[in-house]
Amino acid sequence: MRRSVTSRLRSANPVTRSTPAPIQLFERITGESPRNGISPWSGARLRSRMGKTTLLGFAGLLLCVGAAWSATGNNPVAVVIKQAGNRLMPPEPGTNLFASDRAPMPAGLSLLRPADRDSIEALPRFTLEGLQLLQIGFRQSDLDSVRTEGRKLEDLPRVIHPKFVRGLGEAELPSGQAVSVVALKDEICAFWLRVEEAMCGSDREFSRRGIYQYGDFSGRQGPWDILGLVDDRVAAVSARSDSVTRRTRVEDNVFELRNLPKYDVTLVAYDGDGRELYRSLFR
Amino acid sequence: MGDHPKSPARRFERVFSHYPMVAAFAARRGSLDPEGIAAETMSIAWRRFDELNPDRCRPWLIATARNLLMDEYRNRDSSSVDISTIDAVDPDAPAFSFESLDPSIDAALASLDDSDREALLLVAWEELTPREAAQSLGIKPSAFRVRLHRARRRFKKQLDEQERADRLVPLTSKESL
Numbered sequence: 035m036r037r038s039v040t041s042r043l044r045s046a047n048p049v050t051r052s053t054p055a056p057i058q059l060f061e062r063i064t065g066e067s068p069r070n071g072i073s074p075w076s077g078a079r080l081r082s083r084m085g086k087t088t089l090l091g092f093a094g095l096l097l098c099v100g101a102a103w104s105a106t107g108n109n110p111v112a113v114v115i116k117q118a119g120n121r122l123m124p125p126e127p128g129t130n131l132f133a134s135d136r137a138p139m140p141a142g143l144s145l146l147r148p149a150d151r152d153s154i155e156a157l158p159r160f161t162l163e164g165l166q167l168l169q170i171g172f173r174q175s176d177l178d179s180v181r182t183e184g185r186k187l188e189d190l191p192r193v194i195h196p197k198f199v200r201g202l203g204e205a206e207l208p209s210g211q212a213v214s215v216v217a218l219k220d221e222i223c224a225f226w227l228r229v230e231e232a233m234c235g236s237d238r239e240f241s242r243r244g245i246y247q248y249g250d251f252s253g254r255q256g257p258w259d260i261l262g263l264v265d266d267r268v269a270a271v272s273a274r275s276d277s278v279t280r281r282t283r284v285e286d287n288v289f290e291l292r293n294l295p296k297y298d299v300t301l302v303a304y305d306g307d308g309r310e311l312y313r314s315l316f317r
Numbered sequence: 318m319g320d321h322p323k324s325p326a327r328r329f330e331r332v333f334s335h336y337p338m339v340a341a342f343a344a345r346r347g348s349l350d351p352e353g354i355a356a357e358t359m360s361i362a363w364r365r366f367d368e369l370n371p372d373r374c375r376p377w378l379i380a381t382a383r384n385l386l387m388d389e390y391r392n393r394d395s396s397s398v399d400i401s402t403i404d405a406v407d408p409d410a411p412a413f414s415f416e417s418l419d420p421s422i423d424a425a426l427a428s429l430d431d432s433d434r435e436a437l438l439l440v441a442w443e444e445l446t447p448r449e450a451a452q453s454l455g456i457k458p459s460a461f462r463v464r465l466h467r468a469r470r471r472f473k474k475q476l477d478e479q480e481r482a483d484r485l486v487p488l489t490s491k492e493s494l
Contacts, residue, residue, distance in 0.1 A: 039441075053352060064326040164463045167462045247460075
């Protein structure tokens with residue numbers, strides 16, 4: 035699907051001829067000093083060192099490729115390209131998700147229940163697809179080679195990392211918006227099913243200030259909304275700007291605040307006694 | 318100032334080499350003055366050059382051009398806005414216009430919401446990597462991947478439905494069009 039959609043779109047690209055960059059404009063722009071007056075030597079030593087390291091890394095990589103080719107008879111570059119092609123064909127969503135009964139559930143998220151194979155398979159399709167996308171990443175050894183051998187991240191083969199699910203939860207907001215919450219081995223994710231948005235944060239991020247998505251979910255360039263996942267301490271939240279204040283109670287750890295301005299909105303979280311717990315600024 | 322290979326002007330050449338990409342981005346989003354948008358983007362990039370990595374500046378350039386494009390759209394509409402109808406809490410960003418070479422692609426794109434459409438076009442037309450596109454939109458790469466996946470699915474569904482509908486139109490009525 036990916037290839038056909040992208041290639042069809044590319045074939046309909048209305049602007050394929052590139053406008054040449056006018057040299058007079060370059061001279062006019064660079065005729066003035068940049069704002070902070072950059073020294074012509076700033077960072078030069080660092081870049082020189084990085085350049086040498088990259089050259090050394092590249093030479094090392096060439097040696098490794100040559101050695102691997104002669105030892106195995108397989109062109110390592112061809113293998114990498116083949117692996118890259120495989121990433122276009124991921125398995126059925128959910129097949130690389132495993133329930134873990136040993137990992138502790140995240141603290142203060144009473145919405146979550148322990149996961150098992152059946153409950154994972156019963157997750158909504160959008161949630162499963164979102165989780166599958168989160169599994170696509172790089173091998174650690176390849177990531178290390180970016181630093182040690184100067185390889186480019188975009189050239190690395192993608193692999194699918196199995197994910198361990200600690201807990202699952204589902205909630206429904208007063209607007210009817212259903213939410214899936216999934217605690218993975220090292221992060222917590224919320225999937226907003228009607229607007230098909232997803233967000234994830236580490237346990238630490240989540241316990242500090244919850245995790246939020248802020249944006250236009252109407253699809254018509256309307257006012258913005260905040261979708262949020264917070265822990266059990268939070269009983270209510272408000273969103274304030276210069277011109278508007280909106281409040282909502284928090285049920286089942288999730289909430290949404292709608293019709294907000296696009297800039298400079300402060301979200302304030304309150305406990306059951308109305309005391310402020312924390313605030314976050316969206317701008 | 319500009320002769321030394323490490324001078325700001327020489328390093329800025331790498332940023333400036335993206336001028337055609339920025340102009341094309343503005344043209345694809347319906348700008349009346351794409352070269353003007355690209356020139357202003359480059360001018361801002363020079364003023365804020367100390368914050369830019371010349372080798373990874375494409376997301377920043379696209380985000381800046383997008384903001385300038387929004388200003389252009391707002392100014393275009395400003396003469397026809399009834400002040401009394403403006404909701405102070407809802408300063409809507411304008412939707413960009415676009416016109417591809419294929420009417421069926423246009424129809425399918427028009428059916429998408431703005432965020433889905435932008436995700437698709439940043440990758441297909443601007444040829445940004447998903448990571449760059451996420452940076453230009455100010456969201457996490459994982460959120461962008463989900464958005465892109467959703468957009469591709471919706472776009473393809475829309476295209477398929479159109480093609481099915483086209484096949485159902487009798488030849489005679491098609492000819493009469």
